Amino acid sequence: MGSNSLTLAPAPRSAAAEEVRAEVREFLAAELAAGSFTTHVDTWLSGVDPAFSRKLGERGWLGMTWPKQYGGHERTAMERYAVTEELLAAGAPVAAHWIADRQSGPNLLRYGTEAQRAEILPRIAAGECYFVIGMSEPDSGSDLASIRTRATRNGDGDWVVNGAKVWTSNAHTSHYAITLVRTSPADPASRHAGLSQLLVDLSLPGITVNPIRILDGGHHFNEVVFEDVVIPGDMLLGEEGAGWHQVTAELAFERSGPERFLSTYPLIAEFARRAAEGQDPAQLATLGRLSARLLALRQLSLRIAGALDRGELPDIPAALVKDVGTTFEADVIDEVRRVVDVPASLDSPDPLGRALAEAQLHAPGYTLRGGTNEILRGIVARGLGLR
Amino acid sequence: MGSNSLTLAPAPRSAAAEEVRAEVREFLAAELAAGSFTTHVDTWLSGVDPAFSRKLGERGWLGMTWPKQYGGHERTAMERYAVTEELLAAGAPVAAHWIADRQSGPNLLRYGTEAQRAEILPRIAAGECYFVIGMSEPDSGSDLASIRTRATRNGDGDWVVNGAKVWTSNAHTSHYAITLVRTSPADPASRHAGLSQLLVDLSLPGITVNPIRILDGGHHFNEVVFEDVVIPGDMLLGEEGAGWHQVTAELAFERSGPERFLSTYPLIAEFARRAAEGQDPAQLATLGRLSARLLALRQLSLRIAGALDRGELPDIPAALVKDVGTTFEADVIDEVRRVVDVPASLDSPDPLGRALAEAQLHAPGYTLRGGTNEILRGIVARGLGLR
């Protein structure tokens, strides 16, 4: 029956993963002790720190699963999972390299030319080259087939791009955008045809990066405007016209990681300190409930890491993990509020009040980025055989 | 804007309502003390007790708002609200007369012939004549336009009815069914045309009442099968072909009353006793949260009673009350379970365990009867101007 496509085999245990986990934990404890970062919620979006990213690169914790010839380390997805999870749980500043390491690098490995890979992947793995996702547009929302950014070939075989992309995380600190563009006119009969991905150097003339500030005033997102930007012809990523297919595959990587349920983990950790102090039964029970949900999400996400190690592309389970995970991220706030009397405020003298405030101000983002929950549930429903 | 249609004026205060409330409360205390009933959840469905219904009739608490010429008492909807609310909060056995008093009587008043009214309404008001709703059919669900029970005129001008109705509450203890039938063939262009309501005496030949037992084994519902049942021609209710319109009006009465949020009140009362004993802060907070929701629902329902007194037919707010109210009824179970350690069991030595069990076993019904919540939210969305 249809629901089989939602179910993956349990992840194998990985001694190597536990080994690297311990190394990361030791590294993070030392960094925290040295004051090189402070813990915040949602740092995979908001914690841009190139120096920190380079440190991770030096230790071999970026591009972990990639071939060594491209600067990678040929380790398993399970090992990579342990590293990312530890970084997120600590609220470490990982936003600079996050997209490049998670999504753009694997995308290049899969669809890039040899030249593209050789040029870019080692720099990503070194923590020096950062990417943004050029998918959403001002009027497209979740409906990627409706995008309008257009690329046409000029006489030299180069692409001339016009249009605009929004919600590009940290474009102002990044080097490349893998950009979904329309390379042939929209065809009502085949809504997903005629799209392609281009590998765009953000320093090219004609590109303007405008900040999009979010509700708390933070600058994590940008609008990237393309005005007659000339992209070399060899910067096509993958096949012309296969953009929709490539993006769908990319979203499977994007949707399944531990960042889909750990964005508010630092709030849970702060709440746990409160529960440990007071030993209040209602707080302990809430901690237990939240932990049980988190543990289940970990297992789901680990299963996907295991599937990636087996060479599968689990797009439907990934949508499910993101739906369940991001709902959890927001629920954490509500659950904690029920059993503590601490007003949320960035200026609170109480660290729990500050963590609540940070988590709340970022909350609208959890369930929107990477596809709204309505979209994700539609994908899950497809997995159930309903559409 | 559209949402205005969701908003009703605040209900006026009614000294008369408070007066009759005190009388009912005194009556119920005496009845409980005398052991004439014991408190249960969901008694407006499951508590059939004709003797109790007649007592209410004797006291003038049935047909309260109807004209005196039909056995009514010409009191306000606000007064009736107070009476019904007190009965439900006490978990009193009111199921025998509930439909007749709430819905069928008003329906007869609005659409019935003089003969129908004079014959039946006084008996309802006396607590002696009970009704069922003949709307749902085995294959119709919430889609009433798809019903198949058919009535055709014979040579004498009488109706010959064939078909079956389900979910008729307590048909085995009732006297009449106001039955929605197809009186002219289905017209795909006008799905709601061709339906009529008949006033059907359940003792007529050709009618079979089969029990539908629900999951806990309780017999509250029936299937009513019509085989060439001859209904006198003057038993048409209202206009031929206007059945859909009449049913829609009827549902407004059905959806707005306090039984849409008080079905599980006896569980709250039992939980309150626990919280009062232990004075546990988490239990007190849960009691406070549940009470705040209940108080808001009361105000919504009171507003509708006030609107009925002004002669309005608030069908969209009624759908909203039922949606919010029945969701609350089910949530009560989950909220209580979070802060008590009492397993739900009908055999529990703990009255809270028994109340939890009763409430849980009836839970699937709360959000289904009278239109599923998906249907209700569709109506609310229409009130918001969305469809």
Add this chain to the structure above:
Amino acid sequence: MTSSDVDLVVETVRDILTKFEPFVLTAERPWDAGLWSALAAAGLTGVGLPEEAGGSGGELADAVAIVGALAAGAAAVPVAEQLLVAAPAVLAAGLDLPAPEEPLSVAVDGAVTAEPRDDGDGPGSWTLTGTATDVAWAGVAQHLAVLATSAVGPVLALVDVAGRETTHAANLAGEPRGSFVLQGVTAAGALLTDAQAEQLRARYALARAVQLSAALQQVLAWTVHHAGERHQFGRPLGKFQAIQMELAEMAGEVTAVAALVDAAVQAVERGESLVLAAAAAKVRAGAAVEVVARLAHQVHGAIGFTQEHRLHHLTRRCWSWRDEAGTETAWARVLGAGLLADGPDGLWPALTRVV
């Protein structure tokens, strides 16, 4: 005033609101001073307060309507604190009301002790010591009604805080929320009963509930509007059944909050005991924020998350207001315990008395 007067008052407020840009708060511009002046000039900062005390007259319902209209407009002015909380408390305590054009706020948190400088009976002079925390509009308000404790009971003192040093903190919406360190400050004050002190806290909670109710209604209206305008996959969002379900859920929450808050205000108008009604209103309104803000942002999509969009000016206020003047959890405990005051079987009679 009659109900048509209420409509007139609201219309006046809205007319004034349109002339100001209430949405951008920064550390340098922590409130809408221009709006305040316009409201004060129109006499709207004294509505519901008797003319003989320097107010503009009118009823509580008028003041509530003004507060609601300003809350829905995300107006950064201390009108709720002044009209619904501080001024009525000052008057009830027999103290002199400051001029309504001088912003008056209220302090109920922190620890401030009062010592009588005279006989301590009735309005008199008191010496205040301690720190008032989480004071709304600190740095903006010129006067502060401080709830202090004394050896003989709670004291309400009226402190001139114009120019007094405060911490520059803010709530999630950027509205100033500071502390004042009071060291031997002399102020007019009056002894309250414990019940009066409790009523003051309850009125503060009810004021926030009134603001929340109005803001949530506005958030719903904006979201419905957005769903009608925004197209996805070739049709308006509002035509998708999943979105309709979410909007209907929001409408249920918003309508329930409005019904209860209105009823609580009416209970106050009737002079009934306020505490449980206010507690219920605050709890219910705060609980609705969880659902309404979440779904509003969900339906708006990423655009509603940007600083340019109006949505967050209200959602951030809602997230703050539900915590202020007592969290839902704190008021839920008060409500739960209060409803059981007559014993373990007293819940139902208590529920039918609250509003």
Add this chain to the structure above:
Amino acid sequence: MTSSDVDLVVETVRDILTKFEPFVLTAERPWDAGLWSALAAAGLTGVGLPEEAGGSGGELADAVAIVGALAAGAAAVPVAEQLLVAAPAVLAAGLDLPAPEEPLSVAVDGAVTAEPRDDGDGPGSWTLTGTATDVAWAGVAQHLAVLATSAVGPVLALVDVAGRETTHAANLAGEPRGSFVLQGVTAAGALLTDAQAEQLRARYALARAVQLSAALQQVLAWTVHHAGERHQFGRPLGKFQAIQMELAEMAGEVTAVAALVDAAVQAVERGESLVLAAAAAKVRAGAAVEVVARLAHQVHGAIGFTQEHRLHHLTRRCWSWRDEAGTETAWARVLGAGLLADGPDGLWPALTRVV
């Protein structure tokens, strides 16, 4: 056994299941005796227990698979109690295992005290006094593993309860749950450590979680099937976006439960500490019941609410099982406290150790 053996075992169980009508329980017919006999004849009531102790051999995974298949079939037989809880505990305590065809259940609730009849060290003879409550399959089980307390620590005693008087109570699904009054009953028993007693309770909770996981998967499958078959307003329910959202939410819950329960079972297979893994599995599975049972009934509509429909045979079991062997709330407290055992900063390391 290998994983293909597990599939084979499940297939055998399902084959047997189809020959019985597991769905109707009454006071007169409180269990599926015929099914039990067939399972016992096939050796399935001894799977996962060593052959030298009289079992059928095989691994824990096989026993878990059998329990899951029977739970999804709403089979009223004490297989979960016997295979996953009582028999392993009896063996671990060094007591003689009863014959696998004689139903063995477990009693962890109530208050039973044990006094040693001999030296009390190692397996020996004990005198039991007190009442064992909430005993699953009371009246059906012939043997009962009773967790009792003694002056020297917890004791596991094996009591012959065939024909012994019990209260005729049942859980919400009609499965017998009775009490036994024990007055000076002599039984074989063995002293446990506190940790062993805690493990026993945890295994019981995990057994219920295994049953819940399987039952919830089945409820989802039935609901998806129903949504595909049932037409409303001219098309299958499953084509309505609102229904799709509900089914996807159910799928999220069911899949999350399965992942965690499977992981907890694997942790047991690896011989890791069981208590927190079992607690998490029980809490997560119980929490899912709330959502899954509610939505399943919502999608099924009134028909799923009738006694004739299969749905309630599983939803009623789910509502019962989440309360049995410790409620979610009780296990959530155990889990929360246990995760903080290493101090206020120890949560994350603890979380990564649980499963």
